[in-house]
Amino acid sequence: MAARFTMVSWTPFKRAYDAVLGLGLVLFFAAYLAATFLAAPEGQRPSEIQVVIRASGAAAFSLLTIILCIGPLARLTPAALPLVYNRRHLGVVCFLVALVHGALVVLWYHGFSQVNPFVSLLTSNANYAAFGGFPFESLGLIALLILFVMAATSHDFWNGVLGPRMWKTLHMGVYAAYGLLVGHVMLGAALGTKGTAQAGLVAVSAALVSGLHIAAGLRERARERRVAAETEGWLDAGEAEAIPDGRAVILVPPEGERIAVFRDGAQVFAVANACRHQGGPLGEGRIIGGCIVCPWHGFQYRPGDGSSPPPYTEKIPTYRTRIIEGRVLVEPMAQAPGTAVAPSHIGEGG
Numbered sequence: 001m002a003a004r005f006t007m008v009s010w011t012p013f014k015r016a017y018d019a020v021l022g023l024g025l026v027l028f029f030a031a032y033l034a035a036t037f038l039a040a041p042e043g044q045r046p047s048e049i050q051v052v053i054r055a056s057g058a059a060a061f062s063l064l065t066i067i068l069c070i071g072p073l074a075r076l077t078p079a080a081l082p083l084v085y086n087r088r089h090l091g092v093v094c095f096l097v098a099l100v101h102g103a104l105v106v107l108w109y110h111g112f113s114q115v116n117p118f119v120s121l122l123t124s125n126a127n128y129a130a131f132g133g134f135p136f137e138s139l140g141l142i143a144l145l146i147l148f149v150m151a152a153t154s155h156d157f158w159n160g161v162l163g164p165r166m167w168k169t170l171h172m173g174v175y176a177a178y179g180l181l182v183g184h185v186m187l188g189a190a191l192g193t194k195g196t197a198q199a200g201l202v203a204v205s206a207a208l209v210s211g212l213h214i215a216a217g218l219r220e221r222a223r224e225r226r227v228a229a230e231t232e233g234w235l236d237a238g239e240a241e242a243i244p245d246g247r248a249v250i251l252v253p254p255e256g257e258r259i260a261v262f263r264d265g266a267q268v269f270a271v272a273n274a275c276r277h278q279g280g281p282l283g284e285g286r287i288i289g290g291c292i293v294c295p296w297h298g299f300q301y302r303p304g305d306g307s308s309p310p311p312y313t314e315k316i317p318t319y320r321t322r323i324i325e326g327r328v329l330v331e332p333m334a335q336a337p338g339t340a341v342a343p344s345h346i347g348e349g350g
Contacts, residue, residue, distance in 0.1 A: 013082070025093070028062070029052075033052075056100045060181075136184050140184040143177040143178075223325070239327055240326055246264065247262070247263065248260040248282070258283070260273040261328055269321065287303065323344045
């Protein structure tokens with residue numbers, strides 16, 4: 001997620017993604033209209049505008065359900081990650097379809113009233129105290145407003161203006177919108193029997209979203225427990241990718257001397273931070289020609305065994321390292337000076 005404005009790059013994948021999205025919407029509307037007219041008894045078929053209203057509402061809810069399933073699916077399987085990168089396309093399209101649904105409802109059911117259509121929408125049924133007669137339209141209107149705010153701020157420009165934390169908090173409103181839409185459909189179905197099947201599908205969809213989030217949460221919790229068990233007693237040096245290539249981060253253990261954790265390409269090493277010459281901070285030096293070079297006087301040490309290249313004989317302690325879930329872990333117990341320790345490799349270890 002970029003924190004500053006960048007131009008959108010329309011890759012072939014994005015074009016294919018949007019083409020599939022558009023085709024899917026066309027097929028959804030065609031199938032919904034065909035099924036409605038074929039299933040309705042002769043003489044009881046709804047008008048075309050009513051069918052379009054229902055189809056657009058069903059399409060918007062289905063898109064929102066898919067959007068909320070992408071996040072937990074991406075945590076459960078890497079195959080869903082490409083959908084995460086293009087999820088905002090779904091969000092904007094979902095809002096546009098919901099806007100069509102809302103506009104048609106206002107025009108068809110309230111456009112010919114003697115007061116403003118929106119006033120008519122909010123005042124035609126004010127029975128908020130009753131469950132069966134609750135004005136479910138108000139729930140849909142609030143959900144539409146939330147989707148509007150999210151669609152209007154979906155561009156990276158707003159991510160930069162609001163800041164990543166505020167932007168993410170704002171877009172967590174999608175869960176509130178989904179809950180409102182579930183209530184919108186359920187309460188609408190409670191007013192009659194015609195929406196019973198649709199209410200059942202909405203209940204199944206909500207259960208699917210909840211189930212995927214619970215499954216992803218349980219897997220994350222199990223992963224955290226596994227990492228905690230495997231890393232008990234080891235020191236966390238942070239993300240492996242965050243260590244600059246050829247440089248180090250300095251780790252300060254609760255006891256003992258500081259440790260310099262170096263990255264050389266995809267390999268990670270850990271050695272004592274103090275140079276044998278005059279105690280210079282090796283972690284502030286660099287790896288040049290395969291050797292750690294002390295920034296004070298240029299003394300060199302091989303990162304794999306802490307030994308100076310011949311003919312020099314200086315040696316420093318080394319430390320065992322591991323990479324778990326992308327984080328570098330260092331065993332706090334130092335190896336004897338000059339002991340060879342196999343490096344950890346970025347991309348391995350889960």
